[in-house]
Amino acid sequence: MSSAAGGSREASLAALRSALDRTPPAGLDVLEPAELARLAALMTTAKQRQKAQVDAALTESLSHVPLLLRGAVRKILDL
Amino acid sequence: MATVETTAELTGLSLAQRAEIIKLARLCRVDDASLAWLGKLDAPLIRALREQATAAMFDADRKRFHNMATASRLLPIPILVLIIEKVIGPLICARVCGLVPAARAIEIAEKLKLPFLVDACIELDPRSAEALIAGFPKHLIVGIARELAKRGEYVTMGRFIDLIALDAIRPVVDAISDDAKLLHIAFFAESTERLGDIVERIPPQRLSDVVLHAATGSSELWAEALALIFGIDGALQQKLASITGELPEAALNNIVRNTQAIGRWDVLLPIVARMTPALQKRVINLPVIQDNAILADIIRAVFRLADIRPVILLLAHLDPDARAKLDSVARQLGLSLPDPALLAPLIDGR
Numbered sequence: 255m256s257s258a259a260g261g262s263r264e265a266s267l268a269a270l271r272s273a274l275d276r277t278p279p280a281g282l283d284v285l286e287p288a289e290l291a292r293l294a295a296l297m298t299t300a301k302q303r304q305k306a307q308v309d310a311a312l313t314e315s316l317s318h319v320p321l322l323l324r325g326a327v328r329k330i331l332d333l
Numbered sequence: 334m335a336t337v338e339t340t341a342e343l344t345g346l347s348l349a350q351r352a353e354i355i356k357l358a359r360l361c362r363v364d365d366a367s368l369a370w371l372g373k374l375d376a377p378l379i380r381a382l383r384e385q386a387t388a389a390m391f392d393a394d395r396k397r398f399h400n401m402a403t404a405s406r407l408l409p410i411p412i413l414v415l416i417i418e419k420v421i422g423p424l425i426c427a428r429v430c431g432l433v434p435a436a437r438a439i440e441i442a443e444k445l446k447l448p449f450l451v452d453a454c455i456e457l458d459p460r461s462a463e464a465l466i467a468g469f470p471k472h473l474i475v476g477i478a479r480e481l482a483k484r485g486e487y488v489t490m491g492r493f494i495d496l497i498a499l500d501a502i503r504p505v506v507d508a509i510s511d512d513a514k515l516l517h518i519a520f521f522a523e524s525t526e527r528l529g530d531i532v533e534r535i536p537p538q539r540l541s542d543v544v545l546h547a548a549t550g551s552s553e554l555w556a557e558a559l560a561l562i563f564g565i566d567g568a569l570q571q572k573l574a575s576i577t578g579e580l581p582e583a584a585l586n587n588i589v590r591n592t593q594a595i596g597r598w599d600v601l602l603p604i605v606a607r608m609t610p611a612l613q614k615r616v617i618n619l620p621v622i623q624d625n626a627i628l629a630d631i632i633r634a635v636f637r638l639a640d641i642r643p644v645i646l647l648l649a650h651l652d653p654d655a656r657a658k659l660d661s662v663a664r665q666l667g668l669s670l671p672d673p674a675l676l677a678p679l680i681d682g683r
Contacts, residue, residue: 273386273389274382274385274386274388274389275388275389275392275393276385276388276389278382278385279378279381279382279385281374281375281378282374282378284373284374285373285374289370289373292370293371293382296361296363296368297361297382297386297389299361300360300361300362300363300386300390301386301389301390301393303361303362304390304393305393305394307424308394308424308425308428311422311424311425312397312425314422315420315421315422315425318419318420319420
């Protein structure tokens with residue numbers, strides 16, 4: 255493996271670790287560097303999409319809360 | 334809707350890999366075919382990735398929802414139900430309910446409208462759903478199961494069936510009259526132990542109907558049935574193997590064609606080896622099998638098996654002409670099949 259590929263592999267593993275919030279399971283070394291990068295992107299995107307979906311649902315719920323209370327509720331929900 | 338029937342790109346992967354890739358795709362909200370490249374990883378590893386991804390995705394918002402769960406305790410249930418249905422919505426409800434004491438969450442669930450409850454079940458964090466679903470009353474479980482099956486939510490059903498109380502399995506099976514849907518659900522069940530629990534509770538006639546339905550259906554449906562039979566242990570596997578061996582010849586012919594189409598002789602042969610000697614003889618001498626391409630794939634599959642001994646013993650039941658043809662195909666492949674008479678004494682318990 256070239257050092258560039260090794261470097262990108264390390265970067266992908268770091269991205270995957272960040273997306274999963276923990277050390278990924280052992281055995282991913284069978285993946286090519288590009289596949290590892292793809293896996294990291296899949297997990298990162300999925301997590302972001304999930305957060306966006308939850309945020310959207312919470313914001314929608316907030317629209318039913320009286321205007322005066324929205325600031326406080328926003329704070330509670332970390333929106 | 335997620336079924337193995339939608340995944341032609343996953344052909345060639347093991348049945349367990351297919352199920353895991355479909356589940357991961359569902360979690361990540363991507364098309365399962367787009368993850369076919371993960372077939373390089375074995376099923377337990379894909380599952381481990383899915384479990385880590387589930388934890389990361391659901392734990393990220395835990396703190397926010399904990400505040401909501403705490404606040405919800407202050408409200409009487411009828412008002413809470415109104416707020417949940419009109420304001421909160423199923424997604425947030427699913428996130429919060431796992432943080433509310435199970436008894437109170439069940440009390441709330443009983444008051445929610447069924448379609449809403451089903452929407453929420455689809456979004457549940459599988460880890461926090463355990464105590465909740467195990468405590469649901471039977472009528473609610475049956476209602477949810479019926480609606481999930483109607484919507485084709487088989488991945489959710491596979492998870493759901495893992496968590497329901499044992500005495501709710503039979504009513505759920507009875508509520509789902511479509512045999513193919515039962516197979517789809519079993520295909521996505523999380524634990525093989527639970528698969529056994531399900532099969533044990535299906536009445537004999539229904540079990541025969543399910544196997545016949547799979548045997549006479551598409552190759553994808555047969556793949557799901559194979560996964561089910563392969564996934565269960567001991568006596569139950571033998572029972573399903575026998576039901577399969579006793580099917581009418583037309584159904585067995587269809588099984589042969591479908592097994593060839595999905596390339597899963599490595600799964601079917603050990604199942605045939607679990608049949609009684611009379612059924613083994615019937616199946617392996619089927620005229621439809623005496624085809625050079627099929628025989629070649631069978632031989633290749635035999636040599637891929639971790640333990641070839643039970644399968645080699647099947648050769649003892651082959652008619653002489655069929656054996657001669659098999660040996661001829663093996664020679665063309667540069668292979669030689671062992672003599673079953675030499676292996677028999679080495680098989681434990683035989």
